[in-house]
Structure formats: C-alpha cells, structure tokens
Amino acid sequence: MPFLTDPVLPAGSLATSPQPVIATGDGLVLRPWRDTDAPAVHAAFQDPLMHRWHVRAADSIEEVTGWIEEWVTAWSEEKAVQWAVVDEDTDGLRGRVALRGIELGDGVAEVAYWTTPAARGRGVAARATAALSRWALDDIGFHRLELLHATANEASCRVAARTGFALEGTKRSSGLHQDGWHDMHLHARVRGD
Numbered sequence: 001m002p003f004l005t006d007p008v009l010p011a012g013s014l015a016t017s018p019q020p021v022i023a024t025g026d027g028l029v030l031r032p033w034r035d036t037d038a039p040a041v042h043a044a045f046q047d048p049l050m051h052r053w054h055v056r057a058a059d060s061i062e063e064v065t066g067w068i069e070e071w072v073t074a075w076s077e078e079k080a081v082q083w084a085v086v087d088e089d090t091d092g093l094r095g096r097v098a099l100r101g102i103e104l105g106d107g108v109a110e111v112a113y114w115t116t117p118a119a120r121g122r123g124v125a126a127r128a129t130a131a132l133s134r135w136a137l138d139d140i141g142f143h144r145l146e147l148l149h150a151t152a153n154e155a156s157c158r159v160a161a162r163t164g165f166a167l168e169g170t171k172r173s174s175g176l177h178q179d180g181w182h183d184m185h186l187h188a189r190v191r192g193d
Contacts, residue, residue: 008107008143019075024131030083033071037084038064040093044116053153085128094119097128107143126162137191144190150175150182160187
C-alpha cells in the first residue's frame, strides 16, 4: 500500500557522507568517537551523578571500547548518532551529545547528552545541544527533535530551556532508573522554532 506523503528525510540522508565534525563556535567541537576516548568515558561513568540519571554502568575500559565501536558504526545504520564533545584546543573530553531513536521518514529524533564531572556548570551540554540542533534541523532537515529527562533532573530541564526546547508535558512513570520509575519531561523543537 503506498504512502500518501513522501519521507521527510530519505534513507541515506546521513550514511552517504562521513559523520561531520561540528564546531559550537565557542570553544567546543562535536566529533566522531575514537577508541582512544575509552579511558575518559570510563572515568566519566564512575561518577555517582552519572549513575543517578543514566541506566548504564561502565565496568571496564574494554567494555567502553565496545560501546565506542557501536557508536561509530551507528552512523551507517541511521538509527542513532553519537558525538564526543571535546575542547577545541586540547581535544579533552567534556561530554557526549547524540541523536537517538532516529526516524528519517518522519524527520524525528531524540537528543541526548551527558557531561564529564569537570565540565558541569560550564554550559557544555547546552552549547553542544544547540550546535547539534542547528545541524539536525537546519543543515540536514529534521522536522522535530525531542528531549526527555527525569522531572527531578533540574539541570537537564535548564539545558532544554536554554536551547529552545519547549516543554510539552510530563510522561508519567515512563523512565526506569536505578532508584525506580521517574516521571519524564518531554521537550521539543521543530524546524523553524
């Protein structure tokens, strides 16, 4: 049965070219992950705050190396895209920003991020999210980007607000964390916002 609408983004909109490096314009760069990032990612995941808001733990550098291999190959699959957020001058890891749950046909994806302990409170998540959003909405042509976070995670709510993601509502008891079910705020930006 034929569809009555064309896909917002056809298959191959991402994978037919190399994953880009995206500069924030203010000292950060979003770049594809490298195997050499594994020790820094492992160290970031030893932080108790990461355990509070994320559902994964990193038991070893070897395990993280496997994650990075998955993150690198995800570009060609066009279902998720991950970037390392690094200092423009030193290439030191400051965090991660990603598009996940990509649905090219609908032009929709979810933005996700985390920052290293040393980078918190410096606007890293907001700067990386803003740069990723500009690329996804303006350069690639996504129609809608969503951002979900636990309602108790006030820092993530501030990132969403600072980067133009309007609060659309609360998804009750929809995020399972280590300490149980959390209500989740749903924020979104659409092309042209």
